[in-house]
Amino acid sequence: YHVNLERDDAVSMANGVELRVPFLDKDIIDxxxxxxxxxxIKDNGDILRKHILRDVATSIGVPDYIADRPKKAAQYGSGINKILKKKVLRSFDIEEFIENLKKN
Incomplete structure (x- = not known):
């Protein structure tokens, strides 16, 4: 949480947006x-985990192919990572960016 939460908070605040993280609410955590x-988690061999959420999803009509798919980070599961790489960052030169950071 230190890396992701701190990064997300810094990015949102730099853009004038207040980050809301509902799953960090104390009542929800309790x-x-x-x-x-x-x-x-059903047993030691359970690779999907989060069965209570999967069961609730199925009970409200979410198709099994969605409810039972493996967990992925949001940027990969949503496809936004591929879109950013192909459309937004295709001309972005990471090496040049890093060199400029070092100079400043």
């Missing part, structure tokens, strides 16, 4: 800690 582990 509630999630009260849920027995068996509802979250």
């Amino acid at each position: 509630l999630s800690l009260d849920i027995p582990g068996i509802y979250k």
Whole structure:
């Protein structure tokens, strides 16, 4: 959380946006800690985990192919990473950027 939360907060504040992170709300954290582990992870071989969320998703009609897919970081699961690389950052030269950072 130190890396992602601090980075996201810095980026949002630099752009005049206040970051909201609902899953860091104390009441939600307390509630999630009260849920027995068996509802979250079925056994040692359970690679999908988060079964309580998957069960709720299925019960409200989310298709199994979505509810049961493996966890991915949002930028990969949403496809935004590919879009950024192909459309926005295709002419971005990371090496030049790093060199300019070193100079300043």
